[in-house]
Amino acid sequence: MIRPLIASLAALVLTACASVPAGPAAPSSDLAPLTVRIIGINDFHGNLLPHKRKSDAGPLTPDGRAIDAPVGGAAVLATAVRQLRAQNSDSLVISAGDLISASPLVSSLFLDEPSIGVMNRIGLEFNAVGNHELDRGWQELLRMQNGGCEQFGLREPCQVENPFEGADFPFLAANVTRPDGSLLLPAYGIRHFGSGEREVAVAVIGLPLRGVPALVSPTGIEGLNFGDEADAINALVPKLLDEGADAIIVAIHQGFEADGYYDSGDDCGGAIGPLNDILKRLDPRVDLVISGHTHRYFICEYSQFDPTRDFLVTSTGYGSGMVADLVVTIDPAKHDVRVKAAEMVIVQSEDPNFRRFAPDPEIAAYVAQYEQASRAAAERPVGRISGPAREDGWENALGNMIADAQLAATRANGAQIAFMNEGGVRTDLVPETADGTVTFAQIYAVQPFGNVLMTMDLTGAQIAAALEQQFTVPDAPEVLSVSDGFTYRLDRTKPVGQRVSDMRLDGTPIVSDARYRVTVNSFLAGGGDRFTVFAEPENKTIGPVDLDSFEAWIDGEGGRALPATDRITLIGG
Structure with missing residues (x-):
């Protein structure tokens, strides 16, 4: 039963x-x-x-x-x-x-x-x-x-x-x-x-x-x-x-x-x-x-x-x-x-x-x-956020915050857009104090891999292709968080190659043959999570470590408000 x-x-x-x-009895043995x-x-x-x-x-x-x-x-x-x-x-x-x-x-x-x-x-x-x-x-x-x-x-x-x-x-x-x-x-x-x-x-x-x-x-x-x-x-x-x-x-x-x-x-x-x-x-x-x-x-x-x-x-x-x-x-x-x-x-x-x-x-x-050896690093406050940042949903504040941090850290390298893979976000970021303070141990738990940031040139067509690769495994999509200023529409009911539309940067439509400076972590830049488009450019500018960038972002402006989750318009449920 x-x-x-x-x-x-x-x-x-x-x-x-x-x-x-036990299944069928084995032949007797001495x-x-x-x-x-x-x-x-x-x-x-x-x-x-x-x-x-x-x-x-x-x-x-x-x-x-x-x-x-x-x-x-x-x-x-x-x-x-x-x-x-x-x-x-x-x-x-x-x-x-x-x-x-x-x-x-x-x-x-x-x-x-x-x-x-x-x-x-x-x-x-x-x-x-x-x-x-x-x-x-x-x-x-x-x-x-x-x-x-x-x-x-x-x-x-x-x-x-x-x-x-x-x-x-x-x-x-x-x-x-x-x-x-x-x-x-x-x-x-x-x-x-x-x-x-x-x-x-x-x-x-x-x-x-x-x-x-x-x-x-x-x-x-x-x-x-x-x-x-x-x-x-x-x-x-x-x-x-x-x-x-x-x-x-x-x-x-x-x-x-x-x-x-x-x-x-x-x-x-x-x-x-x-x-x-x-x-x-x-x-x-x-x-x-x-x-x-x-x-x-x-x-x-x-x-x-x-x-x-x-x-x-x-x-x-x-x-x-x-x-x-x-x-x-x-x-x-x-x-x-x-x-x-x-x-x-x-x-x-x-x-x-x-x-x-x-x-x-x-x-x-x-x-x-x-x-004992890790305590000083673990307990060090790194900044404040306005509330619990969780990794749930197609678009979430935590992923968006990390993408924003990576964009800010690579602006000097010409970055205009940043993408963050959901598998690289390992846990929620929930302040343990009333003022929203988070510690190094907490942000380390979110991003423990020590990837470096890499900025590259991609055409608008390549960006669309990368976003289509979120569905390389249709039953287990790998959703990318996107940085502030970049928006697009995603229709999961459409066939392959037609799911992504209306990509915009600061309100201006993305042009298919125009070039844009895009930042991702080194895992994605090597084609990780099946995002092979990010591996195509040969000349990539190496930036800081992802965790350092996240810490610097949280520590900036006396604390950070959680970003809105309005960058991806999801169609089709």
């Missing part, structure tokens, strides 16, 4: 396990199956401290309440993982990517070195490369793996720990190759459990989504090739079986688009999202899939969607507010793998209505070093 997350986990207060049908506990996480994003993100947990209590306490945080996560692992002598902790980047100041200010340090201490064993692992380029990713203090960007490494030792666990990227065809990082790893005739080998394949090039700065991944995910996995399955693997786990940074906890009779919510396109082509000999990227939470029995593929698929939301606790049995003689129990565990220490995990003192002390 269908057993949704709200009912099953609320009733069990997230402490009991939901049974997963050797007892070996039990291995698999703990899955994804999208940690450097959340060293607990955070309020109720959408991760959903309404879980019997009366429909969401958990009313911070979730996640490295110290609480460490205790949760330790206690779960203690229930079995054999266990494995696997991450499905985005451990780092797009992270809070306490981690991002230090190039996410403390997030790697935390995961070393927690005992993470494998991490699939996610798109955000490549935000600072492939060379910096290799530094995360191997350690060292070589500087590849604007921010200085090894500010607290010198030298930075790198990750004790491997980053896995089975579908990422260099120009000569060699892998950038290992494709898989194998762990052995048990001994003698009961020894089993568990193989873990890890990989990012092949769409990484559209999600990171192209210059940071120049020369790399991101291959088809299913092809990469399927090519490895027979190789791993030949090497003696008894179980094969896939950790993939791609996911579904719906939340839920699915049991017998359900169809995994229709398996909505790009992950399904991969799974329906996957070798049926895969035993378990740990996913991420979409920040959704689910435990999905995929055989109900496709009976030929009898594996479980998990994802645990965002920031390690939850972990997936999976009990797997492996028959050492028949290589038969069964997930006997699966539970979504909330990582929290305060709400008595749910299982609580006391913060691990060693991890808490380690994180405190970085809190």
